[in-house]
Amino acid sequence: MTETVTSVQPDILGRQAGSHLRITGLRRQFGNVVALDGLDLEAGPGELVSLLGPSGCGKTTALRIVAGLEPSDAGAVEVDGTDIARTPAHKRDMGMVFQSYSLFPNLTALDNIAFGLRLRGQGKRARHDRAGDLLDLVGLGTHARQYPHQLSGGQQQRVALARALAIEPRVLLLDEPLSALDAVVRMQLRDEIRALQTRLGITTLFVTHDQDEALSMSDRVAVLNAGRLEQCAEPAEIYARPATRFVASFVGTMNRLSGVLTPENRVRVADTVLSVLPGGDHPLDGQVTVLLRPERIRVVPEASGPATVLRVSFHGAVSRVHIELEDGTGVAVDLASEQGVGLGTGQRVRLDLGTEPVMVAHPE
Amino acid sequence: MTGGTIVRRVFLVVMGLFFLLPIAASVEFSLRGTDNTHTVSVWTGLVHQAGFADNLITSLELAGGTVVIILVLMVPTMAWVHLRLPRLRRVLESICVMPMVIPAVVLANGVLVAFSGLPQWINGTPVILALEYVILALPFTFRSLDAGMSAIPLRTMVDAAHSLGAGWLRTLLTVIVPNLRTAILSAAILSAAMVLGEFTIANLLLLNTFPVWTVQAGQQDPEVAMAASMLILIVTWILLMIMSLLGRQRRPRAPRPARRTR
Numbered sequence: 042m043t044e045t046v047t048s049v050q051p052d053i054l055g056r057q058a059g060s061h062l063r064i065t066g067l068r069r070q071f072g073n074v075v076a077l078d079g080l081d082l083e084a085g086p087g088e089l090v091s092l093l094g095p096s097g098c099g100k101t102t103a104l105r106i107v108a109g110l111e112p113s114d115a116g117a118v119e120v121d122g123t124d125i126a127r128t129p130a131h132k133r134d135m136g137m138v139f140q141s142y143s144l145f146p147n148l149t150a151l152d153n154i155a156f157g158l159r160l161r162g163q164g165k166r167a168r169h170d171r172a173g174d175l176l177d178l179v180g181l182g183t184h185a186r187q188y189p190h191q192l193s194g195g196q197q198q199r200v201a202l203a204r205a206l207a208i209e210p211r212v213l214l215l216d217e218p219l220s221a222l223d224a225v226v227r228m229q230l231r232d233e234i235r236a237l238q239t240r241l242g243i244t245t246l247f248v249t250h251d252q253d254e255a256l257s258m259s260d261r262v263a264v265l266n267a268g269r270l271e272q273c274a275e276p277a278e279i280y281a282r283p284a285t286r287f288v289a290s291f292v293g294t295m296n297r298l299s300g301v302l303t304p305e306n307r308v309r310v311a312d313t314v315l316s317v318l319p320g321g322d323h324p325l326d327g328q329v330t331v332l333l334r335p336e337r338i339r340v341v342p343e344a345s346g347p348a349t350v351l352r353v354s355f356h357g358a359v360s361r362v363h364i365e366l367e368d369g370t371g372v373a374v375d376l377a378s379e380q381g382v383g384l385g386t387g388q389r390v391r392l393d394l395g396t397e398p399v400m401v402a403h404p405e
Numbered sequence: 406m407t408g409g410t411i412v413r414r415v416f417l418v419v420m421g422l423f424f425l426l427p428i429a430a431s432v433e434f435s436l437r438g439t440d441n442t443h444t445v446s447v448w449t450g451l452v453h454q455a456g457f458a459d460n461l462i463t464s465l466e467l468a469g470g471t472v473v474i475i476l477v478l479m480v481p482t483m484a485w486v487h488l489r490l491p492r493l494r495r496v497l498e499s500i501c502v503m504p505m506v507i508p509a510v511v512l513a514n515g516v517l518v519a520f521s522g523l524p525q526w527i528n529g530t531p532v533i534l535a536l537e538y539v540i541l542a543l544p545f546t547f548r549s550l551d552a553g554m555s556a557i558p559l560r561t562m563v564d565a566a567h568s569l570g571a572g573w574l575r576t577l578l579t580v581i582v583p584n585l586r587t588a589i590l591s592a593a594i595l596s597a598a599m600v601l602g603e604f605t606i607a608n609l610l611l612l613n614t615f616p617v618w619t620v621q622a623g624q625q626d627p628e629v630a631m632a633a634s635m636l637i638l639i640v641t642w643i644l645l646m647i648m649s650l651l652g653r654q655r656r657p658r659a660p661r662p663a664r665r666t667r
Binding site: 137145 | 570
């Protein structure tokens, strides 16, 4: 695929200045299954907020309720201060891109994009001009007369994005639009979607179960679990300071080591004493669990070291070293691959935990 | 040529002869003249036979009316069931295939009783027959539409249409119907073919249709009856060929929808 999103012409933008979206107390139940249990969320004008969570956490249900495609049992959805709970889906002006390919098979790429404009009473020439501009915008200007089955998966999702943007939506809703694409196209398209969204300044809710997507594309990430919001913060904050045990385990890899809190609010872990990050829910002294990301630990080869290398897995620029401590605890360490060259299975090592403050949690 | 291929070809020839010989014999019979000669006079004179045109038009009108009624009834109903009430799909299927196992005489009397309160312009005319045929066509229509709706990502397309600003009627007419073109045509042609050949119920209700006329004409002139029967057979065959060709021309469809997450 060689298409790329082109620079945005001002006249294409229409009124895509972002709206303010507020979700409060959203609840939805399917039989005995609670899909959403009082979800509160806000997306400011022009902001891209990702809903991240495992399958069944309620993220798609939340998006469909915002789109009006699913009713809620309780709660409110407000756009620019107006409650749209009673507004039917076709009057909400929400542009949506779906997980599966959703283009109308009987229409060309151009007519798919013009579909929403036709419903708004635009003349044939005007809507085709605008649809053509949007096709150029998503890098598919030469594919106007092609039918969906003649387009690749990535191209179909680009057309779907253009179709959603054509109606100048108040909020753009993206329901795992990249999940059906192969890795290379997915990486390319996610950068392009983000670039386009930033240029257009359109408020966007992006549902994904892929933490890389969420962390790399979003202004803020809302982590959902079992229908509840666990944490909503900027990607760096989510990664560095997960608010709950679930967020810590779901976003990235987190090592959990046993430690002992000292009265000076420091923690002793593996013969190292470190200061403790403020906040968090943990006991004031005694046994705690110390949370450490794999990339902040260094591995020092040492013949009498207290840990053993189990295996080294190569991931391109980074290698992950799996290590076992004397008490049987497993630790994952990420190293630049050139640093991991000398390490091998069975090698004795010592862990250098650095000097930065660490997060602690209740003991496990 | 392998043994399996030979067996298949022999089987094909035998079955072909089984179906084609009676048809060929019927055509030959309709072409018989006097003194062991053959003539097309019966076929050319068919249109001048008393009742031929009237009854043929009645049957064609019945076919058209049946198709319109059943599609208007079934397309929205099935779309709704597929989208909103998927658990009722099996119930609907059971109801729709029921006419296949109900004897024609029961069906005819059942419809007469059910619609006895309707005005005379329905009860005493071929209109009541169209209502009978709608019931008879339910199995074909259900099967065709169900297969068509299962083969496209219906829910995603409908959701997309709604999000772009289309209400239910607009979605039905501009998204669902165009993408079910082949399924709708199959249902229509199968239903029309059934109506054009249906004799029992029309005869039980004492209404004149083309098949009824064919039988009546055959009592006076068997060659005419045979020619008329062959004509209906050819028309039906042409309809089925059209359906088959339309099916082959169908464009590749969008991929099946991915599993929905919640």
